[in-house]
Amino acid sequence: MNVAELVGLLAGFTWLAVIAILILVVVRASRNQPVGGFSTLLIGGIVLASVLSVVSAGLVFIEPQERGVVISAVQPKGYREEILQPGLSWVLPFAERVVIYPISKQTYTMSIAGDEGFVQGDDSVAARTSDGQEISVDASVIYAIDPNRVIDVHIAWQDRYTEDLVRAQARGIIRDAVSQYGVEQVVSSQRFALVENIRTNLESKLADNGLILVDFVLRNITFSPEYAASVEQKQIAEQLAQQAAFVVEQRRQEAEQARQVAQGQADAAVIAAQGAADARLIEAEAEARALEYIAQVIRENPSLLTYQYINQLTPNIQVMLLPSDSPFVFPLPDLTAPPQ
Helix, strand or coil: CCHHHHHHHHHHHHHHHHHHHHHHHHHHHHCCCCCHHHHHHHHHHHHHHHHHHHHHHHEEEECCCEEEEEEECCCCCCECCCCECCEEEECCCCCEEEEEEECCCEEEEECCCCCCCCCCCCCCEEEECCCCCEEEEEEEEEEEECHHHHHHHHHHCHHHHHHHHHHHHHHHHHHHHHCCCCHHHHHCCCHHHHHHHHHHHHHHHHHHCCEEEEEEEEEEEEECHHHHHHHHHHHHHHHHHHHHHHHHHHHHHHHHHHHHHHHHHHHHHHHHHHHHHHHHHHHHHHHHHHHHHHHHHHHHCCHHHHHHHHHHCCCCCCEECCCCCCCCCEECCCCCCCCC
16 A cells, blocks of 8 residues: 555545534434534544545556656646656646556457457457468557557557557557468468567557557468368378378489499399309419429420329339330339239
8 A cells, every 4th residue: 555545545535534524413413412612623623534635645656667648727738748757756636537548468368269268259360361361360469558649549549549549559469460471471481570560560550549559469370261271281281292292202212222232233243253254264274384394394304294194103003114214114023913
């Protein structure tokens, strides 16, 4: 309770006391009882109550989140040009009065849900897109009165600024903005552009009338049942198409993988064949060189071939060569056998 309210409360109690004393005086006078002391008390009570009433009528306390407009019967314009700031102020009793306006943030919500909006029932904004589709827009406007323009708001709107200014301007601007976009743009690629369009125009309109736009919130967009059904069918078709494209891509990747495996196997076979061929060639070259070397050795040492021939005979055979340069080999008789 502030000082102005406290003084007003004291003035009320004083007047109640004055009435009680007056009744007591009347009763005592009707009974021919002395009322001298009570008369003095009654006069004093009336004076005190009057003073408190005058003081109470002149004292005004403004809260920090408020500003006051002084309506004056002694001012040429009918009001003071100075805005009452927070704190305790004094106005001329019974010649001036104060209209208090809040400067804190306020929210006006327009919703399709009956218990969410400022107005009970469906208060969403019905708008039509550039391609003729009707949508319902749920939105909230967060705003505040400009502390320096409270007098302008009072002169132009009084306490009607919520309904007649914020609501009316917001609904009209939303409809105008929606009409510039197609229905698919509203819900996808141009949604942020739509919100910015509404915010810019609404900010300008409110500023012209002494209000500050704090924020504009696009809460929800609702389509007609027919369009919602068509959107659902389109989404189902797109999902099926995406699924089919995924299957095709999966099959393509599997085919590419199989092709790469086959290519790898073929490359491996080619490499193996090439290796085998190179090995056989190396082996043939080595055999040829060995044969050439053997032939050269035999040419240089002819008796070596005879030696190798004799060396390859069975160890149990005893031989002799007659003559030494003869190619014939004759077995010797078995000298170990017993005589017959």
